[in-house]
Amino acid sequence: xxxxxxxLALLSLRSRLKPLLRGLGWLPLLFNAVHAQDDDMxxxxxxxxxxxxxxxxxxxxxxxxxxxxxxxxxxxxxxKTEGDYSADQDIFGRxxxxxxxxxxxxxxxxxxxxxxxxxxxxxTFDAVIGFQGLAPYFIEVDSAMFISENGNVLGRxxxxxxxxxxxxxxxxxxxxxxxxxxxxxxxxxxxxxxEFEAGLRLRYEIEREFAPYIGFDYVEEESLREHHHSLRxxxxxxxxx
Amino acid sequence: MAIQHLFHCTPIxxxxxxxxxxxxxxxxxxxxxxxxxxxxxxxxxxxQSVQLIGKAQQAVVANRGLPAPTLYWREGEQVNLQVTNxxxxxxxxxxxxxxxxxxxxxxxxxxxDGIAPGQTFTYQFEVKQSGTYWYHGHSGMQEQQxxxxxxxIAPRHQHQTADRDYVVMLSDWPEADPHRTLARLKxxxxxxxxxxxxxxxxxxxxxxxxFWETLSDRLAWGEMRMEPTDLADVTGAxxxxxxxxxxxxxxxxxxxxxxxxxxxxxxxxxxxxxxxVRIPGxxxxxxxxxxxxxxxxxxxxxxxxxxxxYDVLVEPQTEQAYAIFAEAMDRSGYAHASLTxxxxxxxxxxxxxxxxxxxxxxxGGGHGGHERxxxxxxxATHAIHGERLLPEKQEGxxxxxxxxxxxxxxxxxxxxxxxxxxxxxxxxxxxxxPMDASEPSVPSHALLSYQQLKSEQPEHSLMGAPNREITLxxxxxxxxxxxxxxxxxxxxxxxxxxxxxxxxxxxxxxETMMNHPIHIHGLWxxxxxxxxxxxxxxxxxxxxxxxxxTVDVLADAEGEWAFHCHLLYHMDTGMFRKLIVEKAGYVLH
Numbered sequence: 001x002x003x004x005x006x007x008l009a010l011l012s013l014r015s016r017l018k019p020l021l022r023g024l025g026w027l028p029l030l031f032n033a034v035h036a037q038d039d040d041m042x043x044x045x046x047x048x049x050x051x052x053x054x055x056x057x058x059x060x061x062x063x064x065x066x067x068x069x070x071x072x073x074x075x076x077x078x079x080k081t082e083g084d085y086s087a088d089q090d091i092f093g094r095x096x097x098x099x100x101x102x103x104x105x106x107x108x109x110x111x112x113x114x115x116x117x118x119x120x121x122x123x124t125f126d127a128v129i130g131f132q133g134l135a136p137y138f139i140e141v142d143s144a145m146f147i148s149e150n151g152n153v154l155g156r157x158x159x160x161x162x163x164x165x166x167x168x169x170x171x172x173x174x175x176x177x178x179x180x181x182x183x184x185x186x187x188x189x190x191x192x193x194x195e196f197e198a199g200l201r202l203r204y205e206i207e208r209e210f211a212p213y214i215g216f217d218y219v220e221e222e223s224l225r226e227h228h229h230s231l232r233x234x235x236x237x238x239x240x241x
Numbered sequence: 242m243a244i245q246h247l248f249h250c251t252p253i254x255x256x257x258x259x260x261x262x263x264x265x266x267x268x269x270x271x272x273x274x275x276x277x278x279x280x281x282x283x284x285x286x287x288x289q290s291v292q293l294i295g296k297a298q299q300a301v302v303a304n305r306g307l308p309a310p311t312l313y314w315r316e317g318e319q320v321n322l323q324v325t326n327x328x329x330x331x332x333x334x335x336x337x338x339x340x341x342x343x344x345x346x347x348x349x350x351x352x353x354d355g356i357a358p359g360q361t362f363t364y365q366f367e368v369k370q371s372g373t374y375w376y377h378g379h380s381g382m383q384e385q386q387x388x389x390x391x392x393x394i395a396p397r398h399q400h401q402t403a404d405r406d407y408v409v410m411l412s413d414w415p416e417a418d419p420h421r422t423l424a425r426l427k428x429x430x431x432x433x434x435x436x437x438x439x440x441x442x443x444x445x446x447x448x449x450x451x452f453w454e455t456l457s458d459r460l461a462w463g464e465m466r467m468e469p470t471d472l473a474d475v476t477g478a479x480x481x482x483x484x485x486x487x488x489x490x491x492x493x494x495x496x497x498x499x500x501x502x503x504x505x506x507x508x509x510x511x512x513x514x515x516x517x518v519r520i521p522g523x524x525x526x527x528x529x530x531x532x533x534x535x536x537x538x539x540x541x542x543x544x545x546x547x548x549x550x551y552d553v554l555v556e557p558q559t560e561q562a563y564a565i566f567a568e569a570m571d572r573s574g575y576a577h578a579s580l581t582x583x584x585x586x587x588x589x590x591x592x593x594x595x596x597x598x599x600x601x602x603x604x605g606g607g608h609g610g611h612e613r614x615x616x617x618x619x620x621a622t623h624a625i626h627g628e629r630l631l632p633e634k635q636e637g638x639x640x641x642x643x644x645x646x647x648x649x650x651x652x653x654x655x656x657x658x659x660x661x662x663x664x665x666x667x668x669x670x671x672x673x674x675p676m677d678a679s680e681p682s683v684p685s686h687a688l689l690s691y692q693q694l695k696s697e698q699p700e701h702s703l704m705g706a707p708n709r710e711i712t713l714x715x716x717x718x719x720x721x722x723x724x725x726x727x728x729x730x731x732x733x734x735x736x737x738x739x740x741x742x743x744x745x746x747x748x749x750x751x752e753t754m755m756n757h758p759i760h761i762h763g764l765w766x767x768x769x770x771x772x773x774x775x776x777x778x779x780x781x782x783x784x785x786x787x788x789x790x791t792v793d794v795l796a797d798a799e800g801e802w803a804f805h806c807h808l809l810y811h812m813d814t815g816m817f818r819k820l821i822v823e824k825a826g827y828v829l830h
Contacts, residue, residue, distance in 0.1 A: 010586075038731070038813060039813060039815035039817070040730070104721070107720060107721075164439040166439055166441075167436070171440075173761055190274050
């Protein structure tokens with residue numbers, strides 16, 4: 001893919017995302033900390049863990065993985081969205097948005113409950129229950145169970161780690177596992193591991209909040225219709241504020 | 242009249258700086274009237290642009306100076322301080338370490354309503370003490386934004402101790418708005434730590450300690466989800482460290498003539514930084530701690546916790562410039578000024594030292610379950626304490642302790658045996674620690690320890706059993722940047738209530754990995770350090786990671802007092818209590 005293609009694809013991605021972004025337009029209002037009681041202030045944290053191009057000779061995707069929370073120490077409202085967009089085919093492979101209430105239940109853990117709206121590949125609603133936090137040995141854990149309108153159960157677990165090469169050059173391995181409890185015909189989902197993703201990203205923190213990275217992902221997908229696996233190069237940026 | 246003066250934040254000629262002030266002060270001290278009088282002081286609080294990091298920033302200042310003017314009072318004087326607020330927001334001034342009626346203490350929401358924009362508040366009280374103290378804003382984060390100054394109180398019976406008398410005020414200055422700093426810590430608690438352990442350190446440690454020991458150390462820290470380099474929440478990555486409002490580049494100067502005796506009044510006015518202070522080539526004689534005279538101790542270095550003050554005497558004999566060098570405890574930066582016989586001579590910057598690492602012992606000996614461990618540690622140390630607090634020398638106690646405790650070390654035992662490492666972060670325990678970083682960083686010279694502080698005046702009411710004992714656990718959730726006492730934040734907590742006239746013994750059990758300088762307003766804390774009725778009285782007690790400090794508080798001043806960790810962001814996120822001292826049959830709210 002040439003760089004012109006990439007820019008065009010990005011532009012087209014932007015127009016495709018516009019409705020979604022408009023929906024989130026109220027968020028900036030929440031970005032500034034609001035004072036409540038002195039030690040009970042409300043903060044807000046936007047974090048794009050991954051904003052990236054991912055591809056190989058057959059495949060060109062733009063992926064995002066964005067989370068945003070607002071709240072105090074105990075109670076937070078959490079928004080998560082992730083998905084991918086194929087520049088070649090001008091379609092979203094996946095795109096969803098979760099809205100969760102998050103409660104701090106332990107030093108390192110939040111319990112989360114809420115709903116997921118998937119926009120692609122199909123429009124679905126799921127209830128979500130999950131745990132997010134920091135496991136021993138500094139392993140970042142984000143786990144969720146999704147229960148569909150029809151009672152189908154799906155799960156997602158993602159684990160991340162950071163290894164400091166220097167204070168700013170950081171190697172971050174990551175594993176994500178998607179599972180399904182049973183076959184779901186209409187979604188083409190097959191019971192078992194539906195998607196396995198293992199990746200390695202090397203980022204450089206120009207600022208803590210702004211870190212471009214490169215890396216690769218190994219992806220294995222299993223559905224009722226097909227099975228494939230591929231190795232992809234990634235480049236992108238991690239940013240937060 | 243009070244001698245007030247302005248410190249400008251832009252570099253100015255050194256000769257405009259301290260000497261006139263000092264001469265004037267020396268005159269007052271030496272020849273001035275020693276009677277009590279009612280003097281009126283004015284402080285105008287306003288916003289002002291400063292140039293400390295190479296670009297203009299807004300500071301909150303008093304009388305247009307950073308630091309605010311040094312206030313010279315006399316013991317017995319009735320002071321009358323008119324503080325006018327020219328800001329758009331509320332302000333307040335707290336007289337740190339000063340014993341006064343609680344309505345004059347200056348903590349909004351506790352002892353008064355704060356000073357509204359445009360308003361003038363008059364603080365009036367009799368000065369009943371002498372020594373080195375300081376004052377600072379107690380509203381929002383104004384203290385971190387520049388609102389602090391020194392207080393020097395001449396004793397009623399003056400005896401000349403020095404030829405020159407200087408205030409050395411240390412502070413930390415942030416690049417960003419302090420609220421932004423706090424927001425960053427809430428989002429990523431290690432935001433400012435750029436000294437974390439890297440892959441390179443891992444291999445270096447393998448070379449030094451062997452593979453399995455290195456691995457088990459990493460696993461132990463990993464299990465707790467903590468970093469051994471986590472000595473300071475906010476570091477030189479954002480801070481400039483100042484002496485009297487000057488960065489090292491601005492080259493502060495203190496003049497002397499060889500053979501003179503100088504009194505240096507060190508005040509740590511930093512919001513978040515403990516400093517290790519030394520003057521290479523000069524021995525420092527510590528003569529006062531937190532304003533109170535102590536039996537002289539000769540040291541080459543001392544650690545000054547946030548909000549503490551130490552007076553030292555130095556007698557430079559040779560015609561050379563000496564560095565007043567205050568390294569941030571985590572070695573992420575330093576403050577520097579010159580003690581010099583000639584204005585154009587500047588002292589070189591001494592060699593910086595590598596940082597030390599926290600050890601498992603600092604963590605309460607813990608493997609996993611940080612809080613839980615601290616708790617059991619608390620009980621154990623408490624038990625030992627109850628019986629063994631008297632002024633015995635502690636060799637036996639040291640061994641006893643080491644064995645009794647896979648739990649926390651405490652402030653009293655153990656350290657006398659190794660006075661040389663006392664002030665280091667990992668104190669005397671380093672040798673048994675899995676991660677021994679002591680070799681390069683523990684200097685071989687005399688460091689001040691709390692054990693050496695011995696009051697000049699005895700306090701007879703310290704003898705016998707206290708009326709009450711209160712154990713206060715210093716707690717926190719580093720990961721989410723929440724700080725508390727007994728796991729309860731200020732906003733959720735009931736006040737601590739004691740009776741007027743009681744002697745209350747507090748055990749501060751530090752279950753966290755950070756140092757916490759604990760400050761009680763309006764009342765003294767007598768540090769239980771084995772000197773009996775000569776235990777030193779302080780307004781701030783620094784409690785090291787994983788350790789316990791015991792203090793006696795004579796509740797001799799009625800009212801509502803603030804009681805908190807003096808690290809600004811710890812105080813603001815909940816490590817704070819109201820302490821109510823009430824008369825029998827009289828309930829305060």
